[in-house]
Amino acid sequence: MSQQHPSRMGHPVPSVTVPSSPPIYQSTAFDVPDLDVLEKIHAGELHGDIYTRDSNPNHTALAESIATLEGTEGGAVFASGMGALGAIFLSLASAGDHVILAQAIYGKTMQLAHRMQRFGINVSTFDATNPDELTSLVTDRTRFVLVETVSNPLLEVSDIRGLANLLPAEIPLVVDSTFTTPELIKPCQQGASIVMHSASKYVNGHGDVMLGLAAGSADMMKRLNSTASVFGQNANPFESWLCQRGLRTLPLRMKQICRTTQELARSLNGHPSLRRVYHPSLENHVSHKLAQRLYPAGTGGILSLELAGSGAEVVNRFMRAATSIPFAPTLADARTTLSHPASTSHRFMSASARAAVGICDELVRVSVGLESFEQLQSELLAALDMIAKT
Numbered sequence: 001m002s003q004q005h006p007s008r009m010g011h012p013v014p015s016v017t018v019p020s021s022p023p024i025y026q027s028t029a030f031d032v033p034d035l036d037v038l039e040k041i042h043a044g045e046l047h048g049d050i051y052t053r054d055s056n057p058n059h060t061a062l063a064e065s066i067a068t069l070e071g072t073e074g075g076a077v078f079a080s081g082m083g084a085l086g087a088i089f090l091s092l093a094s095a096g097d098h099v100i101l102a103q104a105i106y107g108k109t110m111q112l113a114h115r116m117q118r119f120g121i122n123v124s125t126f127d128a129t130n131p132d133e134l135t136s137l138v139t140d141r142t143r144f145v146l147v148e149t150v151s152n153p154l155l156e157v158s159d160i161r162g163l164a165n166l167l168p169a170e171i172p173l174v175v176d177s178t179f180t181t182p183e184l185i186k187p188c189q190q191g192a193s194i195v196m197h198s199a200s201k202y203v204n205g206h207g208d209v210m211l212g213l214a215a216g217s218a219d220m221m222k223r224l225n226s227t228a229s230v231f232g233q234n235a236n237p238f239e240s241w242l243c244q245r246g247l248r249t250l251p252l253r254m255k256q257i258c259r260t261t262q263e264l265a266r267s268l269n270g271h272p273s274l275r276r277v278y279h280p281s282l283e284n285h286v287s288h289k290l291a292q293r294l295y296p297a298g299t300g301g302i303l304s305l306e307l308a309g310s311g312a313e314v315v316n317r318f319m320r321a322a323t324s325i326p327f328a329p330t331l332a333d334a335r336t337t338l339s340h341p342a343s344t345s346h347r348f349m350s351a352s353a354r355a356a357v358g359i360c361d362e363l364v365r366v367s368v369g370l371e372s373f374e375q376l377q378s379e380l381l382a383a384l385d386m387i388a389k390t
């Protein structure tokens with residue numbers, strides 16, 4: 001074997017084969033042959049990575065994967081779902097501008113919008129189940145409208161095509177599809193301009209990654225990437241690699257959790273320890289008809305249970321009774337988890353603000369994982385039976 005130049009020590013010896021699993025490019029920077037090549041990379045005439053904050057092969061591969069799955073020109077990768085949302089706000093809105101958000105939206109997203117008010121961005125909210133409210137809020141300073149495909153934790157469904165049709169062409173509809181993934185809906189095929197995901201959730205699906213993704217036009221992705229680079233919202237190559245691996249099983253995982261969640265909603269509905277089960281497959285859900293039309297395969301792995309009883313006390317009794325289902329303030333892990341929106345995702349809201357959007361203190365969110373329906377049904381029913389007795 002020939003001796004390596006000291007600057008190449010530790011690099012793999014060139015090989016005629018390629019690894020079956022893509023390598024991780026855990027590198028801060030990339031060696032550039034000379035200034036001519038550098039200029040061509042900057043001009044877009046050659047593809048090359050220079051500095052990982054701007055681009056990295058693992059990020060590019062994942063960005064291309066999400067663009068393919070969403071049917072868009074481009075994709076982009078961020079350090080987290082909030083990183084993606086932050087880049088969208090910072091790229092599209094400036095002081096004096098206006099943005100409109102669905103009122104039933106992830107708590108931190110609402111918090112982000114409130115922070116943006118400090119920088120002169122005005123925020124309005126609307127009820128996404130009543131799209132007519134949207135038209136009256138649009139002004140000539142409105143820069144985008146943000147909704148979730150299926151809201152957290154009450155699972156209200158947005159009619160993406162209906163909303164996009166109400167907006168003037170120059171106002172982008174941004175859709176957070178974290179709960180649904182491209183397996184269940186492709187918002188940009190229904191009139192949205194940008195779709196984003198907290199890939200920390202189903203897209204990765206194993207509870208071991210913090211990552212955000214966006215997909216849309218090539219120009220829009222360029223803008224978001226440029227913002228992410230300036231504000232340091234870039235991801236880590238290893239997380240992109242893990243997420244790429246998670247994506248390989250996305251179709252199987254979504255199929256299984258949709259089926260289990262629907263069956264659980266049906267079998268828990270009506271239990272005497274529950275005031276209400278929230279799931280769009282149930283006829284009493286506000287989005288039942290719309291969900292049947294937009295989500296024939298299901299709305300994902302979330303269902304919410306409103307416990308009969310009062311406050312933290314009944315929630316604690318239920319969580320302690322459900323011994324094998326952990327309480328974890330996340331969702332979309334491969335295992336089933338429980339969360340309490342009032343004290344986790346929506347804790348920064350006042351009790352009255354939570355009540356106004358239908359989130360009471362007795363609400364428990366179940367994120368259904370890959371266990372069998374029979375196992376989950378027996379564990380949840382046993383916990384509900386136990387709190388009925390105590």
Ligand SMILES: Cc1ncc(COP(=O)(O)O)c(C=O)c1O
Binds near residue numbers: 083
């Ligand atoms: C619907 C939704 N959007 C965005 C986010 C933020 O994503 P991340 O936790 O990856 O920053 C979350 C996180 O739970 C979420 O549930």
